[in-house]
Amino acid sequence: MILHVALFRWQPGVTDDDVARLVAALEEMARGIPEIRGYRCGANLRLRPSPADFAVVALVDDEAGLSAYLDAPSHARVYSDHLTAMVADRQASQLTVPDGVAL
Amino acid sequence: MILHVALFRWQPGVTDDDVARLVAALEEMARGIPEIRGYRCGANLRLRPSPADFAVVALVDDEAGLSAYLDAPSHARVYSDHLTAMVADRQASQLTVPDGVAL
Known part of the structure; x- marks a missing residue:
């Protein structure tokens, strides 16, 4: 299997509401992509100092599964929205x- | 539980042998810290372009477990070595x- 990990730093001005809407959209996206075998995302808990603001961790079977996820129209929509x-x-x-x- | 994710970019000159030794040292460290409930690390497969060279994903029960991991002498040794x-x-x-x- 492949574990895909992404860390994000935000632009100034991103609010907790923006992040909450993002989480909802990402989780809805993940539910709609069967190739995603597991998916977790959320704001960095910041238990230790780090510039990262947000993390996504996704589990897929293989490279084809990763492409089905990252190239999905619903993934592109989360980016645009x-x-x-x-x-x-x-x-x-x-x-x-x-x-x-x-x- | 808490999922801890870390992404690293290397200095110029880091070799595959350096990374192999690091993976061996990190995995040995993880086996020796009972608070680490799960641990995966390795070179970025680079299935998609990204500056990150290496990833660590660790699972602990709680913040105390995270501290037991990140503050462990064996973790400090992997850093120094x-x-x-x-x-x-x-x-x-x-x-x-x-x-x-x-x-």
Whole structure:
């Protein structure tokens, strides 16, 4: 399986309401993409100092599953409706993980 | 539970051997910290372009578990033996996740 991780830093002025709407939109998106086997997202709890404001962690079977997720029209819509205006910086990584991983 | 995610960008000159030694050291560290309930790390598969070179994802029960991990002497040793010389940039985030999550 592949674990996809993305960390985001926001532009100045992003509000908690913006983030709440984003979370709702991302979670609705994830429910509608069967290739997403597990999905977690949310504001950084900031238990330790870090510039990252938000994290997404998604689990897919393989590269085709990752493409089905990242190239989905619903993913593009979350960007156009929310993320494009919010994001100052985004970093992402993918890891190979065994089948027992669950999100 | 808390999912801790960290993404790293390397300094120029970091080799695959450096990364392999780091992965071995991190995995040995994780096996020795009982508060770490799940742990995955590795080089970014780069299935999509991103500046991040490496990712760590760790699962702990709570903030105390996160501190037991991040403040462990063995974690400090991985930094002194490997990461300090390798890291150009690090971003981290923590998310609250339900008990069914497994790494």
